[in-house]
Amino acid sequence: MSAVWRVAALRGAIAFEAPVRPLLVLALLGAAIAATALASLLTGSYGLAWSEVAALLARPEAGSMGSTVVWEFRFPRLLAALLTGAMLALSGAILQGITRNPLADPSLVGVSQGAALAVVALIVLWPGAMPGLRPVAAFGGAMAVAALILSLSRGDAGGATLRFVLMGIGVAAFVSAVTGAMLTYGRLEAAQAALGWLAGSLHAAGWGEVRVLALVLLGLCPALVWAGRPISALRFGPEVATGLGLAVQPARVLLVLLSVALAAAAVSAVGPLGFVGLVAPHVAQRLARSGPGLHLVLSAATGALMVGLADLIGRAAFAPLQIPAGLVTALVGSPLFALLILRSQSRRTL
Amino acid sequence: MTAHAATHAGPGGRRAAALAGAPLLLGLLVLVFLWHIAVGAKPIPLGTVLAALTAPEPGNFDHVVIRDLRLPRAVYAVAVGASLSVAGALIQGVTRNPLAEPGLLGLMAGASVAVVLWVALQGPGGSAALPLVAALGALGGAALVWGLAGAAPGGVQPLSLILAGAAVTAFLGAIVTLAHLLDEQSFQSLRVWLNGTLSGRSWEVFLWGLPWFAGGLALAFVLARQVTALAMGEEVAAGLGVDVARLKALALAAVVALTAASVALAGPLGFVGLVIPHAARLFVGADYRLIVPVSAVIGAIYLLGVDILARVALAPLEIATGLVTALAGGPVFVWLVRARL
Numbered sequence: 001m002s003a004v005w006r007v008a009a010l011r012g013a014i015a016f017e018a019p020v021r022p023l024l025v026l027a028l029l030g031a032a033i034a035a036t037a038l039a040s041l042l043t044g045s046y047g048l049a050w051s052e053v054a055a056l057l058a059r060p061e062a063g064s065m066g067s068t069v070v071w072e073f074r075f076p077r078l079l080a081a082l083l084t085g086a087m088l089a090l091s092g093a094i095l096q097g098i099t100r101n102p103l104a105d106p107s108l109v110g111v112s113q114g115a116a117l118a119v120v121a122l123i124v125l126w127p128g129a130m131p132g133l134r135p136v137a138a139f140g141g142a143m144a145v146a147a148l149i150l151s152l153s154r155g156d157a158g159g160a161t162l163r164f165v166l167m168g169i170g171v172a173a174f175v176s177a178v179t180g181a182m183l184t185y186g187r188l189e190a191a192q193a194a195l196g197w198l199a200g201s202l203h204a205a206g207w208g209e210v211r212v213l214a215l216v217l218l219g220l221c222p223a224l225v226w227a228g229r230p231i232s233a234l235r236f237g238p239e240v241a242t243g244l245g246l247a248v249q250p251a252r253v254l255l256v257l258l259s260v261a262l263a264a265a266a267v268s269a270v271g272p273l274g275f276v277g278l279v280a281p282h283v284a285q286r287l288a289r290s291g292p293g294l295h296l297v298l299s300a301a302t303g304a305l306m307v308g309l310a311d312l313i314g315r316a317a318f319a320p321l322q323i324p325a326g327l328v329t330a331l332v333g334s335p336l337f338a339l340l341i342l343r344s345q346s347r348r349t350l
Numbered sequence: 351m352t353a354h355a356a357t358h359a360g361p362g363g364r365r366a367a368a369l370a371g372a373p374l375l376l377g378l379l380v381l382v383f384l385w386h387i388a389v390g391a392k393p394i395p396l397g398t399v400l401a402a403l404t405a406p407e408p409g410n411f412d413h414v415v416i417r418d419l420r421l422p423r424a425v426y427a428v429a430v431g432a433s434l435s436v437a438g439a440l441i442q443g444v445t446r447n448p449l450a451e452p453g454l455l456g457l458m459a460g461a462s463v464a465v466v467l468w469v470a471l472q473g474p475g476g477s478a479a480l481p482l483v484a485a486l487g488a489l490g491g492a493a494l495v496w497g498l499a500g501a502a503p504g505g506v507q508p509l510s511l512i513l514a515g516a517a518v519t520a521f522l523g524a525i526v527t528l529a530h531l532l533d534e535q536s537f538q539s540l541r542v543w544l545n546g547t548l549s550g551r552s553w554e555v556f557l558w559g560l561p562w563f564a565g566g567l568a569l570a571f572v573l574a575r576q577v578t579a580l581a582m583g584e585e586v587a588a589g590l591g592v593d594v595a596r597l598k599a600l601a602l603a604a605v606v607a608l609t610a611a612s613v614a615l616a617g618p619l620g621f622v623g624l625v626i627p628h629a630a631r632l633f634v635g636a637d638y639r640l641i642v643p644v645s646a647v648i649g650a651i652y653l654l655g656v657d658i659l660a661r662v663a664l665a666p667l668e669i670a671t672g673l674v675t676a677l678a679g680g681p682v683f684v685w686l687v688r689a690r691l
Contacts, residue, residue, distance in 0.1 A: 103513070152684060166449070166509070166687045169516055173620065174680025180545060180673045184664070274520065323531060327524055334521035341502050341513050 022290035022298060029287075029301040033082065036308040040078045041070060043316050072206070080205035081311040081325065082304040083213040084266040085276055089303020090224065091263035092277025093284075093296055097231035098255045102340060103165055105278030106142075106263035110172040112272035114145025115264050116198060117179045123194045124182050135212055138268030142260050145175055150256065201324035202270050202311050209269040216265040223258050228293030230255060235292070273310075273326045275333020276303050282340060306332075371633065375647045379428075382654045386427065387420045389658050391666060422556060426548050427657045428650040429556070429563050430616045431626075433608040435649025436570045438623020439630065439641050443577040444601045447508040448686055451624035452488070452609040455515045458620065459522040460491020461613035466526050466540060470533045478558045485562070485610035492602065494518045546617040546672020548657050555615060562611035567646065569604040573597065574638040581636065619653070619672045621679020626652055628686065 041053050046069045048056075053070055061067045088106060095104040106112055118141025119134050149171050153163040183194060230251040233241040238248045263277065280303035284295060287302070307325060310332070314323035387399050394412050402413040403421070434452065441450045452458050464487025465480060498514035499506045526544070542549070576597050579587040584594050612619065626649040627641060634640035653671075656678065660669045 152688065163687060166512060167684060169454075169512065170680050170683035170687060173676050173683070177673045177676035177680065181664075181669050181677070184667060184669050184673070318532065321531065323528065327527055327531070330520055330524035331528070334517050334524065337520070338498050338514065338517040341498065341510065341517060 019288075019290050019294055022288040022294050025288040026294075026298060026301060029298070029305055033301065033305050033308060036305060036312060037078055037082070040081075040308065040312045040315075041074050043312060044069065044074060076207045076210045077202050077205045077311070078308065079210045080213060080270060081202050081307045083210065083217060084202075084270050084273060085280070085303040085305070085307030086300040087213065087217060087262040087266040087303075088273060088276040088307070089280035089284075089299040090296060091259045091266070092279075092303075093281035093299040094227060094231065094255055094259040094262075095277070096281055097292065098234050098252055098259075099164060100235065100237070101164060102282070103278065103337075105275065106259070106267075107272055107274040107277065110145045110149050110168045110175060111142045111260055111263050112267050112274070113172045113175040113179070114141040114143070115139070115267040116272055117141050117145075117175050117182070119268060120179050120182050120194045120198070135216075135265055135268040139261060139264040142264035142267070143257075145171060146256065146260050198271055201322070201326065203322055203324075205270055213265060213269050216261070220258060220261060223254075224296060225293075227255060227258060228291070228296060231296075232292040271324075271326060273307060274330045275337060276306055276329050278340075279333050279336045280306055282336075375644070375651075379647055379651050379654075382651050382658075383424055383428065386424045386654045386658050387416055389662060390420060422551050422553055423548050423657070424654065426551050426556060426616060427653045429559070430548070430612045430619065431622060431649040431651070431653025432646035433563050433566060433612045433649075434619060434622040435626035435630075435645040435652070436567060436642055437605045437608040437612075438625075439627035439638065439645045440570055440573070440577060440601050441605050441623070442627050443581045443638055443641075444598055445506070445508075445511065446581060446583075447511060448628070449508050449512055449624070449683070451621065452605060453618060453620040454512060454519075454624065454683075456491035456495040456518040456522070457488040457606065457609045458491075458613055458618040459519040459526075460494070461485070461488040461610050462544065462618050463487055463522045463525055463529075464490070465614060466529050466544075469540060470529050481559050481562045481611045481614040484614040485606050488606045488610045488613070491518060491522065492606065542670065543617040545670030546619040546675065547670050548616050548653075549668060549671075551615065559611040559615045562607045566604045566607035566611065569600060570608070570642050573601055573604065574642040577601065577638040577642075578636065581638065617670075617672055620676045621683065622649060622653060622675050624686075625679050625682045628682070 038050065038053075041057075042048060042050055046065070048066055048069070052066055056064075056067050056070045057075070060071050091106045091111075092104065095106065096102060115138035118137040121141075122133060122137045149164065149167045152171070153167040179198075230241075230246055233244045233246045234248070234251070234255075236244075241248050241251075266273070281295070281299040283306075284298035284302045288298060290298060306329065310328035311325040314325050314328045317323060384396055384399055388394050388396055392415070394416065398412050399416060401407075402410070402416040406413045406417055408414075438451050441452065441455065442448060461484040464483045468480070468483045495511065495514045495518050496506065498517065499510040502510040502514070504510060530540070576587070576592045579590045579592050580594065580597060587594055587597075609623075627645050629652075630641050630645040630648055634644050653675075656674045657671050660671045660674045663669060663674075
């Protein structure tokens with residue numbers, strides 16, 4: 001995979017070719033997201049024609065039922081889905097870039113489980129805590145588990161990526177068991193609240209979650225713009241990156257922090273949504289090969305589309321029963337994960 | 351597994367040591383077994399436990415509690431612990447993969463899905479067919495994982511097996527959750543079981559699993575000798591006159607039977623099959639004729655101990671036994687990866 005990247009990067013650097021295909025794909029992804037958004041706004045137990053929805057979005061009517069449904073339930077939920085999808089995809093793309101491991105994913109390497117443990121501990125041990133503390137706790141938990149996995153998987157360079165994945169599996173099993181024990185220990189109503197969150201459901205997402213997510217994403221935008229360059233350097237391996245003038249160790253630490261922050265914010269808002277961060281960057285790359293900066297944008301759009309669609313399917317497939325979006329992403333994502341294992345080009349990248 | 355062959359220091363010496371250690375291990379098993387029965391919401395003195403087991407009095411409340419509630423649970427722990435450990439030992443030997451385990455390789459997830467779907471279709475309350483359903487599911491899960499790992503570049507090797515196991519387990523786990531959401535009724539009855547538990551089990555259910563436990567263990571003991579040869583490499587084994595394909599098929603049958611009966615009775619208890627065979631190898635080396643029986647005994651002791659911990663750690667609450675096995679097994683897995691890769 002890296003060889004292709006190298007060629008693409010060289011071609012871009014020498015010929016200054018305009019990235020036509022990636023931009024075209026981006027426009028198509030935008031159109032698909034818009035279509036998903038429209039379908040999400042129209043779908044639900046309270047029937048609304050699309051002309052009504054359009055009118056309500058343009059001019060909300062205070063007090064009308066339709067306005068409440070659109071503005072208080074469907075619209076924030078849609079935005080939360082798109083934002084979490086974009087953030088998880090960005091997190092996965094960065095993680096895959098720096099570890100040079102095509103199978104790195106925030107949930108596969110324990111970041112989601114760390115955030116989940118911290119949030120469940122907060123809900124169960126301190127039920128009176130403000131909901132605003134959850135993102136902070138999630139970030140702390142995610143960071144701690146990511147640090148644990150990264151330090152455990154240090155070692156001889158050859159098997160480093162392989163160890164990374166295996167350590168993730170082992171530590172994730174342990175952390176999930178602690179979470180489970182915490183749920184047993186907690187009082188029933190606190191455990192119920194935590195269980196609902198753990199399923200990765202968007203049904204409770206409101207403007208509060210959207211605000212936090214949007215703020216985090218906006219705040220991290222400068223970092224994301226910066227991230228493109230070190231990621232493209234790290235793609236060639238740490239030695240080449242050093243040769244290109246990159247301070248490898250600090251850049252790596254900052255990128256891991258960035259990746260964990262994105263995933264932690266998303267997970268703390270809607271619970272663990274598996275496989276989005278793993279699959280979205282690969283889908284984006286299959287749709288259009290591009291430089292790392294544009295790849296991040298394409299990944300974010302793909303992730304937003306994935307979670308938007310997952311939530312729509314979860315709401316519509318067995319209506320009136322709602323399937324959590326996290327379940328849909330797991331059902332779709334794990335076969336794609338299997339496909340990635342099959343397609344991994346050599347034993348080394350495996 | 352080559353490391354094991356290297357530590358193989360004189361079969362005679364190992365054998366003598368194992369024979370000397372056997373009474374010790376069995377004595378420990380009896381002690382932990384009695385302790386397991388004595389511990390609980392109401393602690394019962396060991397003397398009463400012994401009396402209840404040897405000369406029960408029908409009117410004695412403690413004796414009734416012991417014989418109807420605590421004894422079945424202890425027997426479950428012994429059977430399931432021994433079965434999962436032997437299954438793990440066999441699968442590690444046959445795949446020559448120190449990280450192999452029924453849970454990590456998708457067998458438990460397959461069995462769980464089959465049981466959940468079966469219960470969703472049949473309604474709560476089990477039947478004697480449950481172990482068979484679980485066995486079919488375990489076989490399906492194993493087929494998926496091996497098929498996937500075999501199709502991956504590099505073929506079946508420790509890492510591709512584990513990754514394929516993770517993918518299949520995630521997918522099957524999502525199906526289980528989906529089935530729960532669609533059928534709340536069976537969800538309630540299965541929720542505890544899905545975490546892996548030994549509580550609230552009856553003699554009747556144990557009898558459903560008994561033929562599977564017995565058959566699987568017997569097959570494992572018979573195959574142990576050939577598995578030792580296979581652990582040295584397929585060419586070596588073939589040179590020693592082992593029919594490798596037949597051995598693998600039989601070993602898989604034993605692993606499936608043992609895993610299926612364990613999952614059907616106690617839910618998915620992860621990492622037991624990973625941890626115990628490695629502990630057994632520390633004592634007896636690379637000979638599967640010793641590893642299999644020693645794994646069975648240590649596994650029984652381990653699960654009894656884990657279940658004691660699950661009941662006393664947060665008393666009066668009870669942690670699902672499967673959570674405790676994961677708490678203990680996760681770090682061992684991490685250690686194995688660090689030591690072996």
